[in-house]
Amino acid sequence: MMNRVQTIRSIKSNPKTTALIIGAGINGIGTFRDLALQGVDCLIIDRSDFCSGASMASSHMLHGGIRYLENGEFRLVREALRERNKLLRNAPHLTHPLPTTIPIFKWFSGLFNSPLKFLGLLDRPAERGAVIIKLGLMMYDAYVRGDSPMPRHRFDNRDKVLRKWPALNQDIRFAATYYDGGMYSPERLAIEILLDGEAEGDHARALNYIRPVRSEGNEVLLRDEISGEEYSVIPDIIINAGGPWIDFINNEINGKSNFIGGTKGSHLIVKHPELREAIDGHEIFFEYLDGRIVLIFPYLQDHVMIGTTDIRIDNPDQAVCTETEIEYILGMVPQIFPSLKVTREQIVFQFSGVRPLPVTKGSTGQISRDHSIEVLEKSPQTPWPILNLVGGKWTSYRALSEQVADQVLDRLNQARQASTSRLPIGGGKDYPADAYKQQTWLKNIAKKSGVPLGRIKQLFARYGTRTTEIADFLAKNPDSSLKHLPGYSQGEITYLVEQEMVTHLDDFLIRRSKLAWINQVSIDSITELAGIVGEELNWDDTKKQQEINRTCEILEKRHGVVL
Ligand SMILES: Cc1cc2nc3c(=O)[nH]c(=O)nc-3n(C[C@H](O)[C@H](O)[C@H](O)COP(=O)(O)OP(=O)(O)OC[C@H]3O[C@@H](n4cnc5c(N)ncnc54)[C@H](O)[C@@H]3O)c2cc1C
Missing domain, CATH: 3.30.9.10 (D-Amino Acid Oxidase, subunit A, domain 2)
Known part of the structure; x- marks a missing residue:
């Protein structure tokens, strides 16, 4: 795998690529991994960090979307449920079954609203009662019968519900409980999918903080947001995976579109x-x-x-x-x-x-959450076809990516060589299946690496079976615990900076780790981190201070965190 400097050098010496993917949210990243697996030469770029757009702002649910049934989105729900189950199997270290409970206050309400909404005769949401929720959950279960790692839904009456959740509103009549999936760190899941793609070989290149500025003939001019340098790439096909920015990106490369109404x-x-x-x-x-x-x-x-x-x-x-x-x-x-x-x-x-929803009128809740691939064919202004990935759910990124990769393969007259359907992701590879196997695995790694068992457990919770490589790295390099960030060590951060293209300090605090999300940042910890990241990226004192200031500003303005 190449680091950022090596990748930039490789683009300068070899600017040709079959597929240029613009936008490294989950849909761009999923497409990148699928194409890399097929041996297709591809380059993915993002003007910011990986997984820093819509893919970082999700509700963290891996779900079929019970709500979409009332909009008649049956295809989407069936596909998303299957993909949910695949993600739970392929990335057990970063996903988990999520018991989900719907408190219900009415019996029949909403029964007639759903067909009306489906027919487009009602656009305001209306209260859903027990019967309509029951019908929805029966469909939900039926879609994955025989293929779900989780129990089916159940209804509980008021007494039972209030025994379990005594603080619930006492007007409750029932509660419906069913299972979906959850993820605490979409950003870590996305980066591991990206790394899997890169690991396929030098034909799969990835860069953050690079944006297209304009096109000239068949060349797309890129600007490095870190150095300010500009260089060109020459793609055969462009995949616009810019999520809500798709139309802005087309505009930057001489294309015109109006796909998104976010x-x-x-x-x-x-x-x-x-x-x-x-x-x-x-x-x-x-x-x-x-x-x-x-x-x-x-x-x-x-x-x-x-x-x-x-x-x-x-x-x-x-x-x-x-x-x-x-x-x-x-x-x-x-x-x-x-x-x-x-x-x-x-x-x-x-x-x-x-x-990144498709442009439509009407109430926001009724806009389709399904995905589509909108193609802008070659034109004198855009001498490459542009495949635009519109809409979609985090949950079903793999299915969309597969459909995009298939379209690319068709255009290249190439056959699919591998499927991502059952392919484990990152630290989900060779994941010990049960508690006993896990204990044995952990002890084994601790013994082999010499890293204490407690520390191995911590790493395993964050990185799954990638712990093997990290423990190896820690054993071979100087390592010490951080003073202001208990549970992290200098070696671990150095490893992530080297392996996961950490470019700014906030990449680590907000996306490679969840520290900023759970109140574990302070001026002291940011300063300590700037020292370690800066050492790895050759920052001088001025640059370190700029990074500290940038991080504080992003935390305050975008995330309401005032230090
Ligand atoms: C509030 C909210 C809640 C959601 N909840 C869920 C949920 O619970 N479950 C679920 O399955 N889905 C959920 N979704 C949907 C899901 O998160 C998105 O559909 C999905 O993440 C879209 O991914 P994407 O890769 O298409 O777009 P993005 O993640 O937005 O990626 C686009 C990328 O393009 C980059 N970019 C922009 N301009 C340029 C440029 N000029 N040059 C280079 N790069 C550029 C951006 O930096 C960004 O990284 C939710 C979405 C939102 C917003």
Whole structure:
């Protein structure tokens, strides 16, 4: 695998590539890995860090999307459920089954709204009662009968529900519990998929902080956002995986399009042990006062994620969580848990992103969440076909990527050589299946590497079976615990900077680790980290200070974290 400097050198000496993928969110990254596996020469670039757009702003659910059934999106739900199950199998270290509970306050309500919504005769959300939810969950189960690693749904009556969740609103009549999937770190999952693609060989190259600035003939001119340098690539096909920025990117390379009509969604992470205890490890998925479906998601340690909003937005660069959204989100909890209040002081992180939805009119909740590949064929201005990846769910990225790769293979007259369907991801390879096997595996690695068992367990929880390589690295290189970040060591950070293209300090704090999301940042820890990352990337004191300032600014302006 090449590092950033080597990849840039390789582009300068060999600017030709079969497929240029612009945008390294999950859809670009998934396509990159699939094409790399087929031996197709490909280059993926992102103007920012990997997985820093919509893919970082998701509700962290791997789900079929029970809500989409009422919009008639049966194909999408069936595909997403299958993909959910595949992700749980292929990346067990970074995904988990997520018990999800819908509190229900009515019997029949909503029964007639769904067909009306489906026929386009009703565009406002209306309260869903027990019968409609039961029907939805029966379909949900039926779609994955015989292929689900998780139990089927169940309905519990009021008494049982209040015994399990005593803090729930006492007006409750039933609760429906079913299983979906969750992930704590979409960013780590995405980077591991990218690394798998890169590991296929030098024909698969990846770069963050590079953007296209214009095209000249068949050349696309790229600008390095770190050095300011410009260099060209000559692709045969362009894959525009810019998510909500797709139309902006086409514009930059002489193409014209109007595919995206994105909506903004914001979430809060709160540190709230009582709320974490009240939900008892379940995601609570419920209808808010305005009829929208919202969620309370059990996050890391005693943190809880609450969201989301759905607001039309023209320029995705302007997506931040506003004061009005914060008020709206804070109001969700007391509706379901009347005795629990969430205050602003309990917010530790906020984030916002734009769903790359297709342009449509009507209410935001009814816009299709399905994906499509919109092709702009060659023209005198754009002498390469541009495949635009519109819409889609994080959950079903693999299916979309496979469809894109198939279209590319068709155009190249090449046959598919490998499938990603059952291919383990990163540290999910050779993952010890049960607790006993895990213990044996961990002890073995500790013995072989000489790294203490406690530390091996910590690494395993973060990186799965990639722990083998990391433990090896720690054993061979100087290592010491960090003073201001317990649980991390200098060697571990150095390894991630070397192997995972950490380019800015915030790449590590927000995406390679979840430290910023759970209130584990301070000026001291940022300064300590800047020393280690800076040592690896040859930063002088001025550059280190610039990185510290940049990180503080991003944390404050984008995530509401004031240090
Ligand atoms: C609020 C919200 C909640 C969601 N919840 C869920 C959920 O729970 N489960 C689920 O399955 N899905 C969910 N989704 C949907 C899912 O997250 C997105 O559909 C998916 O991440 C889109 O990925 P993408 O790769 O197409 O786009 P993105 O992740 O946005 O990637 C596009 C990339 O293009 C880059 N880029 C932009 N301009 C340029 C340029 N000029 N040059 C180079 N690169 C550029 C950006 O930096 C970005 O990294 C949610 C989405 C949102 C916004």
